[in-house]
Amino acid sequence: MNAPTSPHILAAAQRPIPDAFMAALTARFGSQCVTSLAVREQHGRDEGSLTAPPPAAVVYAESTQDVQDAVALCHQHEVPVIAYGAGSSLEGHLLAVQGGISIDVNRMNQVLSIDTEDLTITVQPGITRKQLNEAIKDTGFFFPIDPGADASIGGMASTRASGTNAVRYGTMRENVLALEVVTASGQVIRTGNRAKKSAAGYDLTRLMVGSEGTLGIFTEISLRIYPLPEAVSAAICSFSTIEAAVRTVIETIQLGIPIARVELIDVNAVRMVNAYSKLDLREEPMLLMEFHGSPTGVKEQAEMVQDLASEHGGNAFEWAERPEDRTRLFTARHNAYFAAVASVPACRCITTDTCVPISRLADALLQCVTEADASGIPYFLVGHVGDGNFHFGYLIDPDNDTQRAQAEQLNHQLVQRAIALGGTCTGEHGIGVHKQGFLLEEAGEGAVAMMRAIKQALDPKNILNPGKIFQIG
Structure with a gap:
């Protein structure tokens, strides 16, 4: 493989945004749908070195129903949709390389339940790791995954983040127990449960964790928590x-x-x-x-x-x-x-x-x-x-x-x-746009083809964060 030469300004073909879609989106969300340039530009960049045109609109979701309705409209009109948390990713995950809209989940930032007897907590995706630990500081427990940035838990799950504590406590892969996910068609599904182990069918939770928003948008996340060390x-x-x-x-x-x-x-x-x-x-x-x-x-x-x-x-x-x-x-x-x-x-x-x-x-x-x-x-x-x-x-x-x-x-x-040396091109940041060539080099044609087949089966219109991890078509 030759060294990557991708330009830092990405200008892939932008998909059309039908007038009927924008009218329906505005009618459903009112002031929660924002089209000002400043807001769109904020949601169209991350902390990485790549840039792209901003999304056409930003929807501020406040509930699972909001995410479900926005995704259903995108599915109906074949408009790309990108989930947005804290904006701290580094590999171009948030870039609207094919246009579309951004769904901002920051208002979905609540702790939904804490079960200290079973060492679990269920939260909404917009809560950040610092907010989560502040919310449970009086329980004697903490959530250890610490990627450095005050990232959202949804974003951390979607990129399989880890950070400074991973050597002892593992990564998001080991610490996400279950998910509520809005699929490409706008359906809500649940993966996993709070049991310590399960052999029931495909491990959809592990499939979704690390999928970088290309297979679904998380609306609830159940996590392991740990007793504060003595x-x-x-x-x-x-x-x-x-x-x-x-x-x-x-x-x-x-x-x-x-x-x-x-x-x-x-x-x-x-x-x-x-x-x-x-x-x-x-x-x-x-x-x-x-x-x-x-x-x-x-x-x-x-x-x-x-x-x-x-x-x-x-x-x-x-x-x-x-x-x-x-x-x-x-x-x-x-x-x-x-x-x-x-x-x-x-x-x-x-x-x-x-x-x-x-x-x-x-x-x-x-x-x-x-x-x-x-x-x-x-x-x-x-x-x-x-x-x-x-x-x-x-x-x-x-x-x-x-x-x-x-x-x-x-x-x-x-x-x-x-x-x-038997390693990987990304330990925690994910593939996004920047590392797609490296994924092919690491995993091989057959493995990437299998990933692509899963994506096409679950998102046949390719609306969920398209252009990330690998290309379709």
């Missing part, structure tokens, strides 16, 4: 090289130490975070770690990791046991993307999102660092390295086509290396 401790440790930091992580995971979070931040990212978040972290490659459990267990885990880090030259091992100190550190880590973008005026960030088996993490990372250094493009590296997932961010001038092509080439080389 003790939490965080630490940072600096290293003279990235390899030393990575070797420490590999040994930590292979020894089965149940670390909750372990984040890698390279020297570039540390420098950017210091400037952006007004910190004074040591400007060397760094691991940011967190341990959950009993006081004795946390102490044992931390001491074991500290010994491993020392064997690899780790220094400046510093503890952050107070909640406010831990929050400060992880907030700075979560702001690494924004810190990087702020470090180069008017830049756009081309992000990578590969994940490899933990034993191959050093092999994947070190060659990518060498290539990025040689390119001369400003970049940063962060990673949820406890599960082999890492991100390079290449900071480019959006008007410099040569620089963009160079960054895309670096991304291509990185993905090919990850796939060759």
